[in-house]
Amino acid sequence: MDYQKILKSALESAIAKNASDVHIVVGHPFVFRVAGDLIPQSDSQIISPEDGIGLALALMGPERKERFMKEKEIDFAYSYSNKVRFRVNIFFQMGYVSMALRLISLKIKTVEELNLPVAVKKFSSAQHGLVLITGASSQGKSTTLAALVDEINHNRREHIITIEDPIEYIFQDDQSLIEQREVTQDTLSFANALRAALREDPDVIMVGEMRDLETIATTITAAETGHLVFATLHTNSASQTIHRAIDVFPSDQQDQVRAQLAASLLGVVSQRLIPGNNKNFLPACEILVANSGVANLIRENKIHEIPSIIETSQQSGMCTLNKSLLEMVKNGVIDKETALAYSLNVEDLRIRLGRS
Numbered sequence: 159m160d161y162q163k164i165l166k167s168a169l170e171s172a173i174a175k176n177a178s179d180v181h182i183v184v185g186h187p188f189v190f191r192v193a194g195d196l197i198p199q200s201d202s203q204i205i206s207p208e209d210g211i212g213l214a215l216a217l218m219g220p221e222r223k224e225r226f227m228k229e230k231e232i233d234f235a236y237s238y239s240n241k242v243r244f245r246v247n248i249f250f251q252m253g254y255v256s257m258a259l260r261l262i263s264l265k266i267k268t269v270e271e272l273n274l275p276v277a278v279k280k281f282s283s284a285q286h287g288l289v290l291i292t293g294a295s296s297q298g299k300s301t302t303l304a305a306l307v308d309e310i311n312h313n314r315r316e317h318i319i320t321i322e323d324p325i326e327y328i329f330q331d332d333q334s335l336i337e338q339r340e341v342t343q344d345t346l347s348f349a350n351a352l353r354a355a356l357r358e359d360p361d362v363i364m365v366g367e368m369r370d371l372e373t374i375a376t377t378i379t380a381a382e383t384g385h386l387v388f389a390t391l392h393t394n395s396a397s398q399t400i401h402r403a404i405d406v407f408p409s410d411q412q413d414q415v416r417a418q419l420a421a422s423l424l425g426v427v428s429q430r431l432i433p434g435n436n437k438n439f440l441p442a443c444e445i446l447v448a449n450s451g452v453a454n455l456i457r458e459n460k461i462h463e464i465p466s467i468i469e470t471s472q473q474s475g476m477c478t479l480n481k482s483l484l485e486m487v488k489n490g491v492i493d494k495e496t497a498l499a500y501s502l503n504v505e506d507l508r509i510r511l512g513r514s
Contacts, residue, residue: 176192186198214248277445282313289425289427290426302429317361341366363385400461401461445468
């Protein structure tokens with residue numbers, strides 16, 4: 159069977175239908191996620207166990223197959239016909255091979271095109287320090303990172319190094335010189351690449367994910383030593399993000415890490431993609447801009463007070479998630495029920511909605 163041809167047909171269909179994801183699961187036809195909904199493709203064949211293996215091999219090739227069989231799962235990026243890229247995850251489930259493919263546009267959207275607040279864009283103007291983009295999986299963190307890096311690329315002459323797993327967006331050098339390193343292909347780990355980056359004369363470093371203590375420690379050090387560093391964490395709020403970054407360290411090191419974070423942190427953007435009234439997805443953001451008050455709270459281990467500072471510092475560009483959701487309701491892009499469903503403090507939002 160010509161699995162390359164079958165795969166091509168499925169990917170062409172996914173692109174035409176503006177799908178965000180393609181799922182290939184034994185016992186099912188191809189399944190596309192379109193506007194948030196999973197839609198089985200009725201004109202597709204049912205995937206057999208042999209099809210699952212054949213389609214996976216059509217994507218992987220022999221080199222990746224060896225690593226996949228050893229590790230039982232694999233992540234990589236796949237360029238298709240100069241139209242789009244896919245972030246691919248291939249894995250085993252119930253002994254069968256399954257695949258999830260996320261579509262990545264070749265065009266890097268601007269902060270404005272992503273409907274992100276102006277305060278987010280301002281982080282791209284910084285010369286040094288640490289900016290953390292946080293949120294759960296599939297909430298647009300990589301897209302926001304790419305927008306910020308490309309903003310620098312088009313407006314400043316900087317040496318930018320990205321460390322990713324896998325590389326998603328491909329940057330085209332404009333004002334800046336950009337080098338993109340992929341974990342496993344170009345480097346053994348995030349931590350290794352970060353340590354090396356400090357010897358590669360960077361101005362800006364983008365870390366795709368802070369996964370472990372060593373990566374977090376080196377990221378903070380890079381920001382502390384005069385570089386502008388963007389990184390992501392899987393956390394849902396600014397205070398949770400700061401707790402996570404500190405708590406990963408042994409207790410006898412945490413005071414030092416608090417001092418480092420207090421000195422280097424520029425801000426935290428915690429974002430969630432909210433289904434809009436027009437079948438689109440829009441970002442709701444909690445934004446922390448690290449001022450002297452925030453730095454003191456981090457240093458003094460009073461992180462639980464940070465939400466209060468965010469609440470009362472709107473003039474500095476800060477914003478709570480509930481304020482962001484409330485604004486979206488007022489603008490008519492989401493309804494009240496959706497806002498309440500995505501809030502982390504439902505009672506507070508309900509009161510705010512009642513006043514508006």
